[in-house]
Amino acid sequence: MKIVYSEKFEERYSANPVEGPDRARLSARKLQGHDFVEPLPASLEDVSRVHSREHIEMVRRKGMLAPALLAAGGANLAAEIALRGKAAFALVRPPGHHASATTAWGMCYFNNVAVAVRKIEDRIEGKIEGRTGKVLIVDIDLHYGDGTVGIFRWDDGVKVVNVGAIDPGFDYLALDPAGYIGQVERAVAESDFDLLAVSAGFDTYVLDWGGLIDLADYREIGRILREGAEEKSAGRRFAVLEGGYHQDLPLCIRSFVEGFGGD
Numbered sequence: 243m244k245i246v247y248s249e250k251f252e253e254r255y256s257a258n259p260v261e262g263p264d265r266a267r268l269s270a271r272k273l274q275g276h277d278f279v280e281p282l283p284a285s286l287e288d289v290s291r292v293h294s295r296e297h298i299e300m301v302r303r304k305g306m307l308a309p310a311l312l313a314a315g316g317a318n319l320a321a322e323i324a325l326r327g328k329a330a331f332a333l334v335r336p337p338g339h340h341a342s343a344t345t346a347w348g349m350c351y352f353n354n355v356a357v358a359v360r361k362i363e364d365r366i367e368g369k370i371e372g373r374t375g376k377v378l379i380v381d382i383d384l385h386y387g388d389g390t391v392g393i394f395r396w397d398d399g400v401k402v403v404n405v406g407a408i409d410p411g412f413d414y415l416a417l418d419p420a421g422y423i424g425q426v427e428r429a430v431a432e433s434d435f436d437l438l439a440v441s442a443g444f445d446t447y448v449l450d451w452g453g454l455i456d457l458a459d460y461r462e463i464g465r466i467l468r469e470g471a472e473e474k475s476a477g478r479r480f481a482v483l484e485g486g487y488h489q490d491l492p493l494c495i496r497s498f499v500e501g502f503g504g505d
């Protein structure tokens with residue numbers, strides 16, 4: 243399993259203090275033994291496929307251009323690894339799924355997963371000859387990935403499924419862990435795809451804000467996603483860190499990676 247990581251993800255920047263450097267630093271430590279690869283920053287051309295010029299300028303004015311480009315670059319590298327049929331987890335900050343084409347909130351700047359999908363989508367081998375492949379994005383963060391949904395709303399080639407998310411459906415409070423995992427199973431079973439991307443947020447964790455999913459559940463969710471990718475997308479899969487703010491985040495990520503990588 244490839245872990246996409248840079249020590250630059252351990253920088254402190256003036257965002258909400260809950261999204262702190264230790265999220266990356268301590269998680270990287272817990273993943274020792276995996277194969278670490280270092281990303282390059284995404285280019286302005288890469289982020290322009292998703293975001294307006296005004297939005298990119300706003301990120302620049304906030305002094306976040308360099309960290310946000312590196313996070314998107316991390317997702318890009320994970321997607322390239324996935325294209326080759328290998329699994330990758332991009333351990334990046336800042337997160338991205340609340341970034342739309344023209345705005346961003348919730349500690350996000352560029353939509354890392356969307357930038358990566360747009361960069362590689364023409365090169366995904368489809369099941370129908372001459373057609374490029376379809377992408378399934380499964381968002382397991384506690385919060386609804388409104389940015390990602392908006393970006394791909396009119397795109398037939400990219401399906402986005404938010405699992406048990408708070409807003410806009412708000413069925414979250416009615417879910418137990420089995421129901422939540424069942425939604426992950428259905429997301430994979432009911433979709434046709436040639437590459438799987440995961441917006442991997444861990445704030446649904448039992449001791450985090452969501453209070454629902456434990457470490458064994460994260461391993462199980464990773465396994466379901468891996469087996470789905472093995473069945474439908476020749477194993478092509480990658481995950482990108484989104485939220486997750488409890489001190490156990492490194493354990494959540496490690497459990498997920500064990501299931502998702504399968505090695």
Ligand SMILES: [Zn+2]
Nearest residue numbers: 383384385485
């Ligand atoms: Zn979240």
